[in-house]
Amino acid sequence: MGRFWDKYTGTQYPDSGVAPLPATHLRAALLALNGPDVPFVVRDARPEEKADLVAEWRIQEPAWQTFFARSQLDRQVRIRMRLVPEKHEVRTLDEQWEVTWVGTTPKVATSGKYNRGPTTTVSKRWTNEPGPDGRRQRVQTFDFDSREMKNPLRNTVLGAGWIWRGVVFKL
Numbered sequence: 001m002g003r004f005w006d007k008y009t010g011t012q013y014p015d016s017g018v019a020p021l022p023a024t025h026l027r028a029a030l031l032a033l034n035g036p037d038v039p040f041v042v043r044d045a046r047p048e049e050k051a052d053l054v055a056e057w058r059i060q061e062p063a064w065q066t067f068f069a070r071s072q073l074d075r076q077v078r079i080r081m082r083l084v085p086e087k088h089e090v091r092t093l094d095e096q097w098e099v100t101w102v103g104t105t106p107k108v109a110t111s112g113k114y115n116r117g118p119t120t121t122v123s124k125r126w127t128n129e130p131g132p133d134g135r136r137q138r139v140q141t142f143d144f145d146s147r148e149m150k151n152p153l154r155n156t157v158l159g160a161g162w163i164w165r166g167v168v169f170k171l
Contacts, residue, residue: 009166010092012158020088020161027053027083029156040149051080051093051171055153077119077146079153082171089163091171094119094150119146 005011014020021029030042030053041058045051056078076098082091096119131137157164 009168010164011166012154012164014158014161014163018159018161023083023085026090026157026160026162029160030055030081030153033152033156042153045080049080050082052083053081055079055081055149057149077149079150080171081153087163088161089165090157091165091167092153093167093171 033042033055039058040055042053042055045054057076076096078095080093080095084091127139128136129139154164
C-alpha cells in the first residue's frame with residue numbers, strides 16, 4: 001500500500017545522492033521563496049496552526065487583492081508544513097475552503113465548505129471576442145493553478161535532499 005498511498009498523498013523523494021541540508025537551511029530556503037511578484041507567502045506558522053511554516057495565497061493583501069477579486073477566485077488554498085529533521089522530511093497538509101467576494105470594495109468571506117488532503121485547484125476563464133479575421137474566438141482572460149504555489153515549495157524541499165510527504169489527517 002506504500003506506493004499507492006505515496007501517489008495519493010503526493011509524496012515525493014529527492015534524487016539519490018542528494019545530501020540533506022540542515023533544517024535551518026531548508027527553512028531559510030522556503031522563506032526565501034517570498035517576493036513582491038509571488039502571489040503566495042511563506043510564513044512562520046501561528047501556534048494554533050500546529051505547523052512550522054505555512055504557505056498561502058496573498059488573497060487578503062491589498063497589493064494582490066485586486067488581482068484575486070477581479071478573477072473572482074472562489075477557493076483559498078493553504079499548505080501547512082512541519083519539518084521533521086530526524087527523518088529529513090517535510091510533512092505537508094493541503095487545506096482548501098470556499099470564499100465569496102462581498103461588497104463594492106470586494107472583501108473575502110469564508111464559507112463553511114472546507115477540505116483537507118491532497119488538492120490541486122485549477123481555474124480558467126474565457127471570453128468570446130472578435131478575432132483579426134472578424135470571427136469570434138475564445139480568449140483566455142484568467143488562469144489560476146494552485147501548483148504555482150505547491151511546485152516551488154516541493155522543488156525547494158526535494159532540492160534540499162528532503163522528502164515531501166503529503167498527509168491527510170495529522171501533521
